[in-house]
Amino acid sequence: MNPEILRAWAVSRICLGVDAGGREIRVVRAVRRGPWRVWAPMELSSAVQAAGAARGAPAVAAGLSPRECLARWVEVPLADRGKARRVLPSLLDVDLPFPLETCEWGVAAMERATPITCRGLALAARREDITRRIDDLKAAGFDPDILDSEALALWTQARQECGPATAWRMVAQAGDDRLTCVVGHGTAWVAAYTTLQPQSGALVNWLKSVLPVPNEAVEWIWCGSGLRGQGGTGACRPDLEARFPGPSREVDRPEYFLARAYAFRALAPDALPCNLRSGVLTAVRHQRRHERRRLQLWLALGVVALLWVVLNLVWRHEINGVNDALQHRITSEAGVLAGRPLTREKGMEVRMAERAVQARGPAYLPFERALAPPILGSLSTLLQLAGAQSIQIEELNLEGKVVTLTGSGPDWETCEKFAQRLVEAGYRNHIERRDAAPAGRVGFLLKPEGGG
Amino acid sequence: MNNFPLQKLMLTVVGLLLLTAGVLTVLMPASLADGQRRLERKRQDLDRLAEIRRIVNEQTALQAVFDRLEASQPAPLDTILHAAVPGLRFDLSDLGQGSAADGWRWERTSLILKTISDRDLIRLVGALELQRPPWKVVALNIRGGPQTGQVSQVSLTVETLIRTKP
Numbered sequence: 001m002n003p004e005i006l007r008a009w010a011v012s013r014i015c016l017g018v019d020a021g022g023r024e025i026r027v028v029r030a031v032r033r034g035p036w037r038v039w040a041p042m043e044l045s046s047a048v049q050a051a052g053a054a055r056g057a058p059a060v061a062a063g064l065s066p067r068e069c070l071a072r073w074v075e076v077p078l079a080d081r082g083k084a085r086r087v088l089p090s091l092l093d094v095d096l097p098f099p100l101e102t103c104e105w106g107v108a109a110m111e112r113a114t115p116i117t118c119r120g121l122a123l124a125a126r127r128e129d130i131t132r133r134i135d136d137l138k139a140a141g142f143d144p145d146i147l148d149s150e151a152l153a154l155w156t157q158a159r160q161e162c163g164p165a166t167a168w169r170m171v172a173q174a175g176d177d178r179l180t181c182v183v184g185h186g187t188a189w190v191a192a193y194t195t196l197q198p199q200s201g202a203l204v205n206w207l208k209s210v211l212p213v214p215n216e217a218v219e220w221i222w223c224g225s226g227l228r229g230q231g232g233t234g235a236c237r238p239d240l241e242a243r244f245p246g247p248s249r250e251v252d253r254p255e256y257f258l259a260r261a262y263a264f265r266a267l268a269p270d271a272l273p274c275n276l277r278s279g280v281l282t283a284v285r286h287q288r289r290h291e292r293r294r295l296q297l298w299l300a301l302g303v304v305a306l307l308w309v310v311l312n313l314v315w316r317h318e319i320n321g322v323n324d325a326l327q328h329r330i331t332s333e334a335g336v337l338a339g340r341p342l343t344r345e346k347g348m349e350v351r352m353a354e355r356a357v358q359a360r361g362p363a364y365l366p367f368e369r370a371l372a373p374p375i376l377g378s379l380s381t382l383l384q385l386a387g388a389q390s391i392q393i394e395e396l397n398l399e400g401k402v403v404t405l406t407g408s409g410p411d412w413e414t415c416e417k418f419a420q421r422l423v424e425a426g427y428r429n430h431i432e433r434r435d436a437a438p439a440g441r442v443g444f445l446l447k448p449e450g451g452g
Numbered sequence: 453m454n455n456f457p458l459q460k461l462m463l464t465v466v467g468l469l470l471l472t473a474g475v476l477t478v479l480m481p482a483s484l485a486d487g488q489r490r491l492e493r494k495r496q497d498l499d500r501l502a503e504i505r506r507i508v509n510e511q512t513a514l515q516a517v518f519d520r521l522e523a524s525q526p527a528p529l530d531t532i533l534h535a536a537v538p539g540l541r542f543d544l545s546d547l548g549q550g551s552a553a554d555g556w557r558w559e560r561t562s563l564i565l566k567t568i569s570d571r572d573l574i575r576l577v578g579a580l581e582l583q584r585p586p587w588k589v590v591a592l593n594i595r596g597g598p599q600t601g602q603v604s605q606v607s608l609t610v611e612t613l614i615r616t617k618p
Contacts, residue, residue, distance in 0.1 A: 295459065302466035308473040312480065319487040326494035333501045337508060350497045350504075357504050360511070363551065366558040366613055367514040374581040375589040376574065383570045393596035393603075400590075407596070 012289070014058035016047055017263025018142050019256070021065055021150065022176030022225060025140055028256050029058070030263035037267055039260045041253070048141030059286070061146040061266035062137055063258070064276060066180060066192040069125040069149045070096065071108075073190075076118045081110045084118035092122045102126055104279055108152060108272040121189065123149050125276045134277065145286035146266050147277040150258065151192030154182045156272055157261030158221045161251055168211060168218045170244065173258055174226030174234035179203070183210050189272065198236040204243055211244075220248035223257035372400060381425050389418040392441065402448050403427050406434070408441040415444040422446070515553050518585060524615035526583035529561060536579035537572045540565065547609065555617035560590075563608040573606055585613045 017039075019026045027047035030039040042050075051060050063069075074091050076084035085107055093100040105124035113119040130147060137144050150173070158171040164187045171182040179198040183190045193206045208214065220241055226232035227250065241248055251257050265273070277283060327346075334349035335342045338356040342349045378398060382405075386393055390410055397404040403422070409415040412433065419431035428449035437443030526532075533540055547560035568576070573594075580587040591609040 295462070298463060298466050302462070302469050305466065305469035305473040309469060309476060312473070312476040316483070316487075319491070323487070323490055323494065326491065326498065330494060330497050330501065333498070333505070337501065337504055350500050353501060353504050357508055360553070363553040364511040364514055366552045366556070366611065367511075367518060369590060369611060370586055370588050370613055371514060371517065372588070374577075374586075375592060376577045376581055379577055379592065380574050383574070387570070393594060395596065396592075396594040398592040398594075 012059040013267070015263045015266045016042065016051055016058050016060045016142070017259040017261070017266070018047075018060060018062040018137065018140075018144065019259035019262070020062060020137055020140060020142075021178070021258070024176060024225070026225070026256055026259045028259040028263050030260060030267055032267040037264050039256075039263060041256050041259075044140075051142050057285070059145045059266060059289075060137075060142050061148055061262040062133070062142065062144040063148040063150040063153055063262050064125050064129065064133055065178070066149075066151045066194040068129040068133060069123060069151070069276060071121065071123050071149055071151045071189075071192060073119050074122045075113060076120060077116070078118060079112070079116050081112070081118055084120060085110050088120045088122060092124060096124060098126055100124065102128075104130055104276045104281060106274055106276065106278065108149075108274050121272065123152070123274055123276060127281065130276055130281055134281070143283055143285065144277060145283050145289075146262070146275045148262050148265055149274045149276070150180060150194075151182050152189060152272045152274055153258060153261035153265055154180065154192075154223070155184050155189045156265060157257060158182075158223075158251070159187065160264065162221055162249070165219055167246070168216055169221065170207070170218055170240075171221045172223070172237070172240070174198075174222065174224035174232060174237070176225055177233065179224075179226065179233040179236065181207070183207070198233050199239070203236075204240070207240075207244060218244045218246040220244075220246060221251060222248065223251045223254040225255040227254050375400070378403070382422070385418060385421050385425070389414050389421070391415070391418050392438070401427060403429060403446060404448065405429075405446040406443075407446075408434075408437040408443045410441060412442045412444075415442055419444075419446060511553070515556070518556065518613055518615070521584050521615075523584055524618075526585050526587055526612050529563065529580075529587065529610070532579050532583065532587065533563075533576065536576045537568065540568065540572070540576070542566075551616075552613060555615060556613050557616050558611055558613055560609065560611045563610055565606040565608070566604070568603055568606055570603065573603065577608075580608075580610055583612070587612050 013032045015030050015032075017028045017030060025044055027042045027044060028039045029042045029047070029050075030037055051057055072095070074088055074095060076087055076091060078084040078087060088107060088110075089100060089105070092105065096103070103124045103126050105122060107120045107122055109121040110118055111120075125147075133147065134144065154171045154173055158169070159165070165184060167185070169184050171184070173180040173182075178194055178196045180192065180194040181203060182192045191210050193203060195203050211218070222234070222237060224234065227234035227237070237248075277286075330349050331342055331346075334353040337353040338349075342352055345352050375398060378401060382396065382398070382403065385391075386407070391414070392408050394406045394408070395404075396407075409418060416431060419429060422429055429446045430449055432445045432447065434443035434445045529544060530542075533542055543564040545562045545564075547562050549557055549559040551557050565573070565576075577589055577592075580589060587610045589608055590611050591607075593607040594603055595605045597604045
């Protein structure tokens with residue numbers, strides 16, 4: 001059996017919650033807007049019309065009473081939750097008063113109980129009970145997408161509206177003709193009981209058996225249409241509260257509590273999810289919705305992948321385009337510089353252009369030399385400085401700004417001064433003393449800086 | 453059930469697209485780096501070509517200065533020398549010639565002067581370099597006389613440019 005849990009929140013934003021457990025059917029319309037969910041009661045005739053619409057019909061969620069749907073914690077002697085979930089059906093089969101093969105079942109929660117064990121909240125309902133409930137609902141004009149557990153719905157909705165329990169919590173749904181009581185502690189659901197005769201004492205006995213310590217403080221939350229009027233199932237309330245004293249409160253619009261619990265649970269992936277209309281009993285419309293939704297998801301994924309591929313290809317094409325444009329510029333510019341087309345020398349364009357320009361370089365050297373600063377300025381500066389310092393020139397070589405001079409002066413100080421003046425005039429020379437000199441004079445050699 | 457083959461086909465297509473997208477994503481960093489490397493290399497090549505272009509422009513500009521001159525060659529050396537320093541004695545010898553850039557050639561001459569004063573030498577060099585195209589003094593050697601300010605011999609290497617094409 002496939003314990004598939006198909007919920008409405010993934011496929012619909014609107015859900016009709018149908019409470020058909022009593023003499024009167026109560027329907028609410030709940031809408032999910034982002035993280036918020038709002039609800040409003042609905043006339044039965046309008047609800048039937050909306051639920052039967054050919055297009056855009058909202059999801060319909062109803063429930064099975066604790067009498068039809070068994071919910072219990074099953075201890076699994078395995079530490080791994082995945083393995084425990086796989087083993088749980090065998091243990092549940094032993095626990096059930098009817099064969100598991102005749103049931104639809106599911107696991108609403110699986111948690112670690114001790115370091116070596118897990119416990120799972122198993123739900124099971126006989127197919128004949130589910131079918132009967134579906135037929136009843138169909139007769140009323142509803143083909144439910146979701147068949148929830150009343151026991152879990154009461155507990156989670158009470159937690160949603162009243163916050164987590166601070167002590168033992170009794171959620172009592174006083175229906176038109178039966179009373180359902182759900183017990184839990186903190187955030188944990190413990191057990192549920194339903195009875196047609198709440199005054200009989202069986203309920204009290206059950207509650208005593210569930211509570212671990214007698215007279216323990218409890219918290220009562222009351223809901224259901226039976227709270228109003230005389231002689232309803234809510235008549236047992238004073239007696240129960242006297243036997244199990246503790247703070248007591250009524251929820252807002254108690255007659256629609258269960259209906260909105262079904263709708264809200266269907267619209268949000270809350271804790272303890274449950275849909276017992278699964279497997280072969282799954283509503284065709286619901287199945288189709290899921291298939292369409294799955295297809296849409298795949299399609300969306302495909303579109304994203306396609307966009308990604310296209311983006312990648314466009315990006316590559318753009319890069320190649322820029323690359324080609326740059327290559328074209330390089331080829332044409334290098335061709336102009338080299339003086340010939342370079343279409344065959346791909347990758348060598350710059351080198352070819354360099355070679356061509358280097359080869360042409362010597363042809364322009366005479367122009368460079370012709371436009372270099374005239375030697376006249378250097379020559380007149382040198383001769384003037386030499387005359388002013390009484391320097392006798394023996395030999396002078398001048399090429400541009402490079403000067404080599406052999407000569408003599410009246411004394412070494414004058415020679416050095418002459419060299420200093422040359423440096424100030426922009427010549428990079430250094431002076432060396434020379435032995436050979438005319439009598440009474442000091443010889444020197446002026447060499448270019450760094451020269452031999 | 454009728455749309456099962458269609459679904460299967462769609463899932464196959466989507467799967468292939470996802471696979472392609474995945475492969476492209478995996479390859480993306482490498483190809484991005486490769487693309488950037490190629491573009492960077494191309495930009496470097498273009499920068500280098502711009503540098504070469506600048507050199508070529510400078511060379512062309514140099515030649516353009518001479519292309520704009522009316523005279524295709526300077527006055528003959530002996531004419532300039534006689535005009536600058538009347539009665540000057542000198543020896544001229546051809547040092548060779550060669551082709552310059554398109555439409556031009558260079559010519560180099562050695563010039564040896566004897567017994568010339570500082571002032572005449574400066575005037576002479578000025579006259580040579582003021583020619584258009586100039587007789588450029590590329591090297592100069594002076595041998596001094598026994599007294600300060602005396603010059604016994606001057607060797608000059610001069611070079612000029614001559615237009616070969618009209």
